[in-house]
Amino acid sequence: MIDIKKTYKNYVHGKYVRSESGKTYTKELKNEVYELPLTSKKDIRDAVTSSKDGYKKWSSTTPYLRMQILYRLSEMIEGNKESYVELLMYHGLTKQKAIKDIDESIQNIVWFAGLADKWEQLAGNLNPVSEEYFNISHQNPIGVIFSLSGSDVSLNELLMSILPSLTVGCSVISYSEENSVLALKFAEDINNSDFPSGSLNILTGKFENILNDVSKHVEINLVALHKELGNDGLKAIEQNASESVKRIVSQPSIEGLSSILPYLETKTVWHPKGT
């Protein structure tokens, strides 16, 4: 039998692509050594172009359909559970912990799928005013999100850095350092779940290489850091981001409804009451 090895590639605009730089970096796990794409400045540029387009499609998808697509993602992961568990064990997790991680991931996807057509009722509101008009705060997705995933190897953690913003209709560029093998495997299930191309792009590499480009890119609307960066790193990001008034959230809440709030923008409208 020939031993066929998988080439791990970034997932951009519904396609598996190598870094345009041709560069990779090495990650050694228990079973073998992985060569992963080392994302460059131009890869980020391409991913943002894709995400802009993905945002248009994904945010205009009906909440009902978004819910179904998210639910389908949980079905895909359920079907590939064993291979996820195996991969997590290569990373050094016990079988028990690995199974727990996948189970929690699936549960969380289902929870967010359920939220897809309800968050607007929960997060928006009718404001109390003492005049003859309605005053309504209507919530909108912010746009293109760059999300740096956490340093623990966990599918659930990776998902929690993506799902809140994806659920409300943002498009997401998910970037992993430690979680990279898992993230690129996860991209295959994304590809099988009917997400419009560009709604979720998955890249791997060293964040320090692209920190400046990401924080300066005018078309990224929010940078979510699910990983602790040194003070210098965070300061540099915030300074760069100020030029385009980009929002930066460092380790945002991943609990319940509060998890989606950073990714929303409020539009307030008023409407006269009929007499």
Added chain:
Amino acid sequence: MGNIKTFGASMQWSNVLEMVHESRIDSVGLNERVNSLATRSIKKDSKLEALSMVVSMCDLTTLEGEDTEGKISQMVAKAIKPNPLDNSVPSVAAVCVYPSLVGIAKEKVQNSNVKVAAVSSYFPSGQVPMESKLLDTKYAIDSGADEIDIVINRKAFLEGDYRKVYDEIVALKEVCQDVHLKTILEVGDLKTYENIRKASLISLAAGSDFIKTSTGKLSIGSSRQACYVMLKSVLDFESETGVKAGIKVAGGIRDAKDAIRYLVMINEEMGSDWLNPESFRFGASSLLDDVLKQIKKLKTGAYQAGYYFPRG
């Protein structure tokens, strides 16, 4: 078919026929040359200069049924000052509109150096009697157009009636007199490189000041290959007659990178003398937006978003 010498025609018909009949093109060689020209590496400073040049060569265009006075004045404002936050970005060469909007455009450009170009002769199809084409053109000129973009009679061309194509352009040039005449070949309709060369030579012989690739209304717009055929025709025509014409590429050129590739081609094949708005133009609606973004990207190092630049 007598040899009628009319106003503006640069070459008599019998000579045109001779040139047209010699049109043979090696498409494999052409593709190879064009593709190799597209791989030139352009360094940062040159890129900035090239992008500025692209802006100055743009014919900022809107040719839609929905064009209104408001839309034209917005576009003209953008044409005069493409990036209000950066004075080093030059004005575009011209704005290009339908004849009925020339008056408004003319009023808005005032004394800036932006010219007003009008498409006429029943752009984009040109499928009307000659009298209507003449009237259409005359109307645009009377309204103050500085430049006229006409379409060739593709029906006649594809039927093999080259004389009719020539005569129509000659007649329209007569209406134009010294108003700059750009003749659109609509390369997407012509299909072959030989046809593009023939149409180029006929248009040049009939007195066109510029030949232009496309209307922008077909899914097949300009291509670097078509432009290459046209530039060779322009050079051959110049060596034959001494008349120097220009080229305008339009339709489907959406990004700065592609525009620079055209400039490289012009520079290498024709020489830097041709790198100016008098000899080379881009027909652009979305191209300008990308060029402005790239200029700012080069200056700040940050990738830009379209919504920070003027609409129009």
